[in-house]
Amino acid sequence: MESNLAVQRLSALAQPNRLAVFRCLIRCGPAGLPAGDIARLLDVAPNTLSAQLTLLAQAGLLTRRRDGRSIVYAANQDAMSDLIVYLLEDCCAGRPDICAPIADAVARAACC
Incomplete structure (x- = not known):
């Protein structure tokens, strides 16, 4: 991954509402959610949500598809x-103790 793309993706997530949208969609899995459902779940105004979804999609963090009159978004x-x-490449610099918390988190998430 190029550093510019990493910065774009991190920037897209660096706002509380956008991060909440992304985390919501990660939990939903590949099926995703229609924009209206996301707005209701997160109590976000539709026009605000639209701008946030666009920014996340432009960063490549969301996919979108039309389903009838709705647009369904998925992480x-x-x-x-x-x-x-990309962020974790050579994170421990030869010191496995540095990566132990990350390895533990990955092991806990392995159930997914």
Whole structure:
């Protein structure tokens, strides 16, 4: 991953409402949610949500598809995985004790 793309993705997540949207969609899995449902769940005004969804999609963190009159958004899990791998490349610099908390978190998430 290029550093510019990593910065774009991190910037897209660096706002409380956008981060909440992304976390909500990660929990929903690949099926995603219509924009209206996201707005209701997170108590966000539709016009505000629209701008946030656009920014996240432009960063490659969301996919969108039309389903009748609705647009369904889903987290792009591959893009997030790529970002996490990019951030953690050589994170321990030869010291495995530094990566122990990360390894523990990954082990806990392995149930997914």
